[in-house]
Structure formats: structure tokens, C-alpha cells
Amino acid sequence: MEEAKVAIVGLGTVGTGVARLLLEQPARLARHAGRRLCLARVVVAHPEKPRALTLPPRVLTTDLEAVARDPEIVAVAHLVGGLEPARSIMLRLLESGKDVVTANKALLAEHGPEIFDRARALGRSVAFEASVAGGIPIIANISQCLSANRIVSLHAILNGTSNFILTHMEEHGAGYAEALAEAQRLGYAEADPRLDVDGTDTAQKLAILAHLAFGARVSWHEIPRQGIDTIEAADLRYARELGYRIKLLAIAELVNEGLELHVSPTLVRCGTPLAEVRGAYNAISVVGDAVGRVFFHGLGAGQMPTASAVVADLIDTVVGRAAITFRTLELWSQREALVTPREHANTKGRFYLRFTVEDRPGVMAELTGVLGREGVSIASVIQHEPPEEAVQPGCVPLVIVTHQTTEGASQRALEQIERLSCVRPNSVRMRIRQ
């Protein structure tokens, strides 16, 4: 049986998982690849660090050139996080003639055009299934399996940390800080969770999916995004009372030939598939004009789910499928965008608004007056008896659900309401999924 030499750069959590599959499951991988995959080199920055697995002798190295200059190594799993030296390593591997597999979504979201152009010019391929939604093979499904379709919409939960926090808050009535601490304790959240909870991670993944699914050329910086860090336990209770759960949704949807694109905590109706995605799971609901709605659900992160995606890409690369896909799809090429994003302020939707207001007559009239002037129509209001432990003395929470309006109008109304003397700071505004 033929042999294909592969290498790994970066032996963190995912790199270790990939090495484990390569070393411990050679027969299984050979069956799917039609050849043996031989792990020839693993490049690390700190060789002295204790490792969870034992590599064969002479495999571990600190020298990227040991990979770059070995003509027998055909494919490399690039599993280095961050932007630098990840970018330089990626370019060096491509220039030395390697096909590359990566899980680094931040790198692709930031430097995708440069990396893909370079790979194309050099006749190499870059595969990146693991960069979005971990173990769910959404990249292959959108770019290959659904290729007969015009994708019409994509609604997704792409950040397991945020979904874990929201699920924990809902199930345990916990506050945001408590749920975050639990996520960190269980290893679902980093010590610095900002990029996960503020929507950055989700926006980076959405930029990649929007490129594949819609032919949009959007930088993740341009995607309007809102995180989950301002959500309180009360919001989950109110949402539940209204028949919804709160999810951090990535949304890309064709409307009037333009693309609506945003990341926002959203009220999703209980019983619908996305509402039932619990804990650290991810899910993607895609609508194509031929296929209808297809729904994918699985683990969006973690060592072995992500390694599963990386190794599938390595197999695709050594058998030659990745090269064909990369060439035919012209990923991130200079080719004209097929669709341009719509102005976010014009995006239609219903909204959930929560205010902390003084508990006195006339307040409701003031708030609803502002909404009326902005043309925002009210669908329902929740104002309970003052809670036993009032958040602020003399104040009560007030929840307003709007009829269909726009991002712009609801945002303008919110800003004006927050300037009213009867309203305290830290209001919450979330979209409601139709």
C-alpha cells in the first residue's frame, strides 16, 4: 500500500487530537485514504513541554524547515492559533509546496484573501473544515453537497462557549458571571473569554460561511455583531414567559437581492430546532432553493470533534479531492462578489426591549411615546409586580416586544428612551426570530 507523509505544526489541544488519530488509527485512515498516512514531523515551539502523548523518535522538532524542506511531506495540518506567526507559517508551508489543512478561523477571516491567492498562485490547496463548527462538516456540505442550490438563508449557533453560558443561565437561573465561571471551570471557556462572548468568534465564522454560501466578499469586521455579556438571568425568564429561548445567532439571509448579515443574541421560539440546541453544541440551519431546509447539529469544538474535521481534510488532501475543490471553487478569489450586504439599519425584525424604569405613574406613556414617534409598534408588554429583590431601589423592569420594525428604528428608539430621566442605564435590545 502506498504511503503519504504528513506533518503537524502546533501540538496544542487539537494538534494532540490529530496526532492521536494518525498514530492510533492507521488502519482506519488507510481504508478511507487508500494509502497509509505517516506522521513524519510535528513542529512545536516548546519541545520541553510535557505532552499527553508519546511521539515516535525524531518526529518532534522546533524547526519548521524540517517540514518545509522535506519533499516527501505532502500535506500539513497547520494548528497554530492567532495571527502571527500563524500567517507566516502558513505562507512558508504553501511556498515550500505543501497542501495545508487548518483550523484557524481567525487567520482565514483576517488574511483569507492573501492566503488563498498565494495558494492558488502556487498551485496548492488550503482546506479548513475545522475552522467553523468543529465536528459538523458544514464547509463540505455548503461548498460541495449543496452545490446545486442557491443558498437562501443560513441561521447558526457557532460559538459553543456562548451557547453553554446561555443554556446554563436558563437551566439554573444563574447570572451571566456565574455561568461564565462554570463554563471556565468545565473548560468550555478560555481564561479570557471576550472573543467568544462578544460575538467576534461567531462573526469570523459567519464571514467564512457567507463567502462559501453566498459568494459574499465580507470582512468579519463589517458584520454587525452584539455579544451575550449584557444578558441577565431575567431576560431568559422573560423570554421563556414569551415562549422563547435566547441564542447567539449568526444570520445570513438574502433579502431583495442583498445579504442581511449579523450576529446577535436572538429570541428563538421554543420547540424549533435551533432553540433546542443545548450546552456546548453548535447547529446550522441552511435553506437552499432546491433542497429546502437542511439542519446540522453537533459538537462545535473540543479536541476530538475538531481533530475529526482536520483528519478528514488531511484525507481529502492526500487523495486529491481538496485540490479539486480548492481549484474549482476559487475561494476568496478576486472574482466579483455575487451579493453585497444590505444596510444593517434597514434590516427588518421584531425586537425584545428591556428597560429598568422608575416605578411611578407616567413612565409607560413616556416610553411608548418615544416608540410611537419612531414608528415602532408594540406587540406586548410585560411588567410584573416589583420583584422582591429590586435591582435598583424604586425601579422595576419593563419588557416591550415590538411588531415588525427595523434595526435602525428600534435602535434609535432605545437610545432616546435611555436618555429619559425615568430610565436607568443598561437596557437590553434583542432580535426575535420570526
Next chain:
Amino acid sequence: MEEAKVAIVGLGTVGTGVARLLLEQPARLARHAGRRLCLARVVVAHPEKPRALTLPPRVLTTDLEAVARDPEIVAVAHLVGGLEPARSIMLRLLESGKDVVTANKALLAEHGPEIFDRARALGRSVAFEASVAGGIPIIANISQCLSANRIVSLHAILNGTSNFILTHMEEHGAGYAEALAEAQRLGYAEADPRLDVDGTDTAQKLAILAHLAFGARVSWHEIPRQGIDTIEAADLRYARELGYRIKLLAIAELVNEGLELHVSPTLVRCGTPLAEVRGAYNAISVVGDAVGRVFFHGLGAGQMPTASAVVADLIDTVVGRAAITFRTLELWSQREALVTPREHANTKGRFYLRFTVEDRPGVMAELTGVLGREGVSIASVIQHEPPEEAVQPGCVPLVIVTHQTTEGASQRALEQIERLSCVRPNSVRMRIRQ
């Protein structure tokens, strides 16, 4: 831009959908294929039949040889149902040098080894995404995207007709016959629905999936199967009372290095993803040892969802990915099976048993006596007051839920109970998913 000539054999529902995509969406398909797909020929048996779409001049023909002998046609969508002449057409296309895409699961389930061996010998490929679960790309996901995994289990709803009928019975309290009539009225069931409702269609699809996911070499005839045609509205009510819905499940699961494989109406706990699959939808829940559980949900049949799968395969074929996949996977090769099916009688599980019994003292003792002698332990019993309209005068329904036992013991107990004089015919036995 390069051009690739393709043909269609069979212009039924799916063939018409495929022709529509090829004729109406050339730019979209060219973007994904890196070349224009030109529909050169459509072969039909009855050219005089009125058609839902207008083909370009000289495309329609009754002569398969017009395709077979045209060296410019590289890929053919084989969309002829049944076994013959479908088999002969398939072999002729392969022998004339065409790569073939098919949606005919019965043909593959029956003649897969012959067809795949022939294709291999001739250096051709056969792609068959559309043969299982319509628009859900489960073939590509299992054979490519999850290739790093040992698949541990697969639970699936693969027959939209049966799922529509069960959903309609549950939601409307309808009987089986009434629900079947409604499915026929809406086009979800054929005039002769036998192969759909008796589990044959599901077993054929499961045989294909078991081959891909587990390397099992199983003929669909060998798969123990039970249909939904004996289920009554009362069963759905009892299931609901117990916290379950009834689904026709295809199950393949590794147990002690053997493969449990069967098709059975099964009580699935409400709230789990498979229980929430409604109407004509299909779903597949796959567990891999690296990726964990991945869940797919979408339309399992219908013109455009199935055409979506066929056209994705055509694109895969003309770009060369299908050839690589077909070659490396050695589908239905003579290679030794990786796993063998376990004896069905030894399959463990909990069971739902419903009997129609005489409404007199001592009956319960007789039934439970039989169960006790077979070592079947009772978890719960439902016997309500005699229903207002008794099914049979002087009789009442009795539902028994067992603890964990085996297929064999529960079946033997059922047979003995049915021979008791106090028990009427047409008992029901269904599995309960843990």
C-alpha cells in the same frame, strides 16, 4: 470556460427536477463545477408523453445508444426506477465509458456488488447521494466528512411516507388507513405504498448506509424489519402517555464488535431530536468515536431535494472528485467485511406490547405468567377503564412496557400470549429507544 456534456436517462419526477436545474441554473452550476454543464441528451421510453418542461431541440431521444455512443458525454444521471431495465441501462452506460449518478436505491441494494465491481473494472465511478435520504447529503458525510471516525451507531428516519403517516396519526388521532389516504392525496405515498410502509424501502437504504458507515456486507433481505401498517391510533396515544412518539427507525449499532441492524417502529422519547422529526422529513443521528453525535435533518424525498443531490453528484463527477471517492472507498468490493451482523434474537432492548384481552379476572395473571417464564420483567402496565367504543365486545386493550430483555424473549412471550384463549389476534410489539 470549459464545457462538460451530461445526459439524463429517465424523465420522471426527479429527472425533470435535474433537467430544470441544468437548464435554468447554468451560471450557478458553472461556478461550482468550474465549467459549463451542457445537457446534451435526455433518454425516455415514451417521448409522446406531455412534459412539465421544454427541452432544447434534439435533446429528447428514446435511444440509449445516442448517449452511450457519444464520446463527448462524460456523465449520466441514471434516474430510472425499479430493477430492470434499470440494471441493464446502468451496465450499458458504464461499459460505454460513462461515469454514472443514480438515485435508485433498490437497484444498488439488490445489484450493488455487480454494478460497483463492473464500474471498478472499467475505471468508472458511480455516485449515489440521492439514493438515501433525498436532500440530506448523508452519503458524502459518512464516506468523506466523517472518515476519521469509527462510526459507533446510526439511528435514522429514512422513509418520509411512513413518517408522514405516523405524524398525521399522532396529530389528528387518525387511524392508519385514514392517514395513508391523506398521504396519498398529498402525493407523499404511492398508489401502492407497500414498500414504504412495510420497512422494505428503509431496509434497502439502511443496507447502503451500513456498508458505508460500518464496512458491513449485508444484503437488505437479511435486515430484520417490521413496518408501520399494524400500528393503530391507540398505540400513538399510549406512547404519548408514556412520554414517547412512534417512529419507523433504521438502526445500526456496534455492540460487542458485532453489528445490530434492524428496521422497526420504535418508541422514541419526546424532546429528543429524532422524536421531533415531523411529516415527510428524514433525519439521521450518527455517532462517531472522535466527532461524537452529529445530527442531520432535511427533506428525504421530493423532486427538487432529490434533484439537488443528483446535481451535486454530477458536479462531483465532472470535476473528478467522484472518481477519487469511488476508487479510494472500494465500495462493495470483495474486500472482507469489517463487521458482521449480530443474531437479531439476542439484540437487547425494552419493548412496548399491546394486547386485546378479555375483560375478566385472571387475565393479567395469565399474561404476566408467560412473561415471567420467558424472563421478561415488567416496567409498567396501562389498562384504562373499558373504552366507550370497545374494539371488540367484552375486550379491553392492555399495554405492557418491559424492562431490558431481548428480541427473542419478547417475541417468544408474544407468541405464547397470543395463543392464550383470553387474548385476541393482532397484538403489537415495538422497541423502545433507551
